[in-house]
Amino acid sequence: MSLTQNPSIVLTDVTFTWPDGTVVLKDVDAAFNPGRTGLIGDNGSGKTTLLRLLYGELTPSSGTIHTSGHVGYLPQQLTLNTATTVADLLGIREQLDALRAIESGDAAPRHFDTLGDQWDIDTRARTALENIGLTAISLDRRIATLSGGETILTALAGLRLCGDDIVLLDEPTNNLDRAARHQLYEAITAWQGALIVVSHDVTLLDLMEETAELHSASLRLFGGGYTSYRQQLGQEQAAAEQALRTAQQRLQTEQKQRIEAQTRISRRQRYARSDHAKKRKPKMVMNQRVADAQVSASRLRSTHDADVADARRAVEELSGRVRDDAHIRIELPGTDVPARRRLAELSDDRGTRILIQGADRVALTGPNGIGKTRLLQRLVHDRRARHQSVHARRHTERVGYLPQRMDHLDDDATILETIRCAAPRTPPGEIRAGLARFLFRGDTIHRRVGDVSGGERFRIALAQLMLADPPNQLLVLDEPTNNLDLASIDQLISALTSYRGGILVVSHDEAFLARLKLSTWITLDADGLHLDRPPLPGTEEP
Known part of the structure; x- marks a missing residue:
């Protein structure tokens, strides 16, 4: 994919903060290109929040988000809406109800306005379901009676049926069996338009043309799929860790040199005071020697303090580039069930x-x-x-x-x-x-x-x-x-x-x-x- 294409989504100086003060995005400038982009990040980093911002369900605290076209969204918690029907997931409920009303003899103008020219909506919907392996499923069936995988595939069929310009998918492979996953992979590979996918499925992420990483309230784009991203990030982190070790060694050296310099300064000042006390030279000469020692000490101390401060700033800056990400730590209780229990x-x-x-x-x-x-x-x-x-x-x-x-x-x-x-x-x-x-x-x-x-x-x-x-x-x-x-x-x-x-x-x-x-x-x-x-x-x- 050419990076010279006009972007489908542009974020300009976007910040989003929850009411409790949690910062999800901070002054983000980014552009999503047409094609397939994988959106990754640790749990809690804000991937779903970002999708909701792109969809327009949430509004940035500051900054702007521009989208070029209609946006469709498959949310992560789709399966929780158990009262939703297959027709709702396909996005055709109003048109389907209008068609049925007309077929039953109700000639109210509002039905014709709702239906428009989509007289074949029932047939198109069933074809869309059959194309993803879901046959003989009633359009009025509630998703509470579907498996999680069937629910996800139905929603995907609806997104394709609507023909959205930009589609956002939040963990689409959750609950899909092996055959369904491969159907999804094929559908995504052939997808027309912009596609942004949140997933932890490495196979799916490697089908992406770009990878966007959400980390520490910042958004960064990498060329290629997940494996390419890991290679790029690994090389960057290795270089950052080496630079940090070098900076830490320099800091230790500067601190050691400052201590040695401070020791020399103290020794010179002690000798100057000793000579002055013993009046080995004229008073004017002795006073000048003490003053010179103090000026020299101040200059030397200032130089070494500046070197140490520079070295410390370098360590702090490079430490920020080396990641120490937080992940859950699961420790199961000490259950010990007898082997024959x-x-x-x-x-x-x-x-x-x-x-x-x-x-x-x-x-x-x-x-x-x-x-x-x-x-x-x-x-x-x-x-x-x-x-x-x-x-x-x-x-x-x-x-x-x-x-x-x-x-x-x-x-x-x-x-x-x-x-x-x-x-x-x-x-x-x-x-x-x-x-x-x-x-x-x-x-x-x-x-x-x-x-x-x-x-x-x-x-x-x-x-x-x-x-x-x-x-x-x-x-x-x-x-x-x-x-x-x-x-x-x-x-x-x-x-x-x-x-x-x-x-x-x-x-x-x-x-x-x-x-x-x-x-x-x-x-x-x-x-x-x-x-x-x-x-x-x-x-x-x-």
């Missing part, structure tokens, strides 16, 4: 039975919409479902559940109150310390859950799970890497691999599952449960 079991009508016990790590995979989330919900809430061929039963009350949709959190509660409900016996000081590991520090713990970003909401849910008291014996995780930056995923994997309880995880992130050291891999399809990979020795059912 039964925690849960999954079974189907064909006779397949999988037992989860001890420190088993079990992955449950399968295509979008097959019922993985519903199965986890039945397990967690110990529900018996009628007319279901797959069954779930738990054998412990201490189950921690991280749902795919974050709608289980109380929007009116504060972050601190949310965690205290999960750990009522834990002293407030320990809860504060635990929240700090999830990057909630100071007064931020008193923010309403309903006011936080999608990434922060996920961190609250994760903290609620990990800080529970008494600790959970079984963790049930539904797409746990959604909304986590890459460094936080590393922290999560480290915590889970050292956790001594059982884990049942649904994820389409194959790289994450590969690093989790699974004992059992299960696929759920229309026929039931299938054990794709045999359990490791010592985890078989007794």
Whole structure:
């Protein structure tokens, strides 16, 4: 893509600050070119806030944002709006209602005005759904009955159907199975117009033509995808670290030379005072010698102080270029479940039975919409479902559940109150310390859950799970890497691999599952449960 093209979005001296004083952007000047741009940054850096600013949902505290064309937006918390229908996601609800009214005999002029020339809107909508693999889905179906992946794909179909000039996607691969992800990759590669994508999916980010990084309230653009960005940033950081080491060595040298100079000055002044006291020379000569010593000392001290100050300023400036980014630190409680302790079991009508016990790590995979989330919900809430061929039963009350949709959190509660409900016996000081590991520090713990970003909401849910008291014996995780930056995923994997309880995880992130050291891999399809990979020795059912 040529960088000489007219930009699709231009930010001029943009600053955005939340009412609590949190600065998201500070005096940002940037331009997004036509084509594909990946927007990256650590959790809480403000990626979703920036998208909302670009969409016009938020207004900058100062500065201007100019967009050349109509902007479409796929929000991160799309799946929380469970009352929304497929037609709403496609953006055709008003036209569809008008068409149906006309077909039913209502000839009111407002229906014709609403419909315009889109008499084929029903057919076009169904074609758009079929093109992304969603067939036989009613346009009136509520997204509460769709899987997360089906919801995302439907919204993407709607964006393509509307033909927006600029499209903003916030974590579009969340909840997509492998086949759906590849459909998304193909759609994005062929996308016409400007596309800005927030994601932690490296495969998707490497399809981008540019990478925009949001860091420390500043926005910077790099040429190429994520891998190219990492290489450029790595080279810059290596050079900055070397320059910092050189500056630190210079500072040490200047400080040492100042000490040595101060020692020499003190010695000269002592000798001058001694000579003066012993009156070895005429008084006028002795006074001049003392005065000369004082002037020399002052000049020498001033020179070395200036050198030390210059060296210190260089260290401070270069220290600002070397990153020391904050990431969540997950430390799971010291649960130690006996190896033969039964925690849960999954079974189907064909006779397949999988037992989860001890420190088993079990992955449950399968295509979008097959019922993985519903199965986890039945397990967690110990529900018996009628007319279901797959069954779930738990054998412990201490189950921690991280749902795919974050709608289980109380929007009116504060972050601190949310965690205290999960750990009522834990002293407030320990809860504060635990929240700090999830990057909630100071007064931020008193923010309403309903006011936080999608990434922060996920961190609250994760903290609620990990800080529970008494600790959970079984963790049930539904797409746990959604909304986590890459460094936080590393922290999560480290915590889970050292956790001594059982884990049942649904994820389409194959790289994450590969690093989790699974004992059992299960696929759920229309026929039931299938054990794709045999359990490791010592985890078989007794």
